[in-house]
Amino acid sequence: DVKVTQSSRYLVKRTGEKVFLECVQDMDHENMFWYRQDPGLGLRLIYFSYDVKMKEKGDIPEGYSVSREKKERFSLILESASTNQTSMYLCASVVRIGSPLHFGNGTRLTVT
Amino acid sequence: DQQVKQNSPSLSVQEGRISILNCDYTNSMFDYFLWYKKYPAEGPTFLISISSIKDKNEDGRFTVFLNKSAKHLSLHIVPSQPGDSAVYFCAASAKETSGSRLTFGEGTQLTVNP
Numbered sequence: 001d002v003k004v005t006q007s008s009r010y011l012v013k014r015t016g017e018k019v020f021l022e023c024v025q026d027m028d029h030e031n032m033f034w035y036r037q038d039p040g041l042g043l044r045l046i047y048f049s050y051d052v053k054m055k056e057k058g059d060i061p062e063g064y065s066v067s068r069e070k071k072e073r074f075s076l077i078l079e080s081a082s083t084n085q086t087s088m089y090l091c092a093s094v095v096r097i098g099s100p101l102h103f104g105n106g107t108r109l110t111v112t
Numbered sequence: 113d114q115q116v117k118q119n120s121p122s123l124s125v126q127e128g129r130i131s132i133l134n135c136d137y138t139n140s141m142f143d144y145f146l147w148y149k150k151y152p153a154e155g156p157t158f159l160i161s162i163s164s165i166k167d168k169n170e171d172g173r174f175t176v177f178l179n180k181s182a183k184h185l186s187l188h189i190v191p192s193q194p195g196d197s198a199v200y201f202c203a204a205s206a207k208e209t210s211g212s213r214l215t216f217g218e219g220t221q222l223t224v225n226p
Contacts, residue, residue, distance in 0.1 A: 103155030
C-alpha cells in the first residue's frame, strides 16, 4: 500500500518566518505534488515535480518554492510566511501520469 | 476562473437512500474525471474515476455518470451509509496538459443520517 508521509500534522509559525513542509513517499513514484485546501476553494495546485531536481509551477505558486533532491522527498518552502498562507497543505504522489493521486494526511499550518 | 465547480456545499440524506453529488466543468479539454473522499484530519482518498470515452462507471455502491455535452458529472451512492459522511471532491485532468495535474472542485460535505 502506498504511503505518503507529511512530517508535521500541525504547525504554528510567525509572520516572516521561513517554513519547510516535508513530504516522503515510499513507492518510488516519480511524480509528486503540493496542494493547499481552503474552505470554499477546494484543492489548489501549488507546485509539482516529475523527477528529481525538476519542478513546475502550479496554479498558485506565488510565495512558495519547492525542493526535490531525492526521488522520495518533496519539500514545500514558504520563504517568508504570511497570514494568508494559513491553510491545510496536502502532498500527493502518483505512480504514472493518468493514475489517481495518493495523498498524505496533510499539514495544518497557522501563520500568526 | 473555477474550471471545476461543485455548486452544493453540503448535502444531507437518510441512511439507505440515494446520495447524488453533482459537478460541472468548463474546460472542454478535460478527458479524465475522478471523485475523492476526504474525512477530517485525513488526506483525500481516491473513490472512482471515469474517462471521457465512457458515460458511466460503476464500483459497488458508487456510480459516476458523465454527460459530455452538458459538461456535467455526478456521483451516485446507493444505498448511503453513515460512514459515507465526508467531503467529496470532484477533479478533472486533460491529457494534453499534464495527465495527473488535477483541477479540483470546491467540495461537497455529505452527511448521512442514521
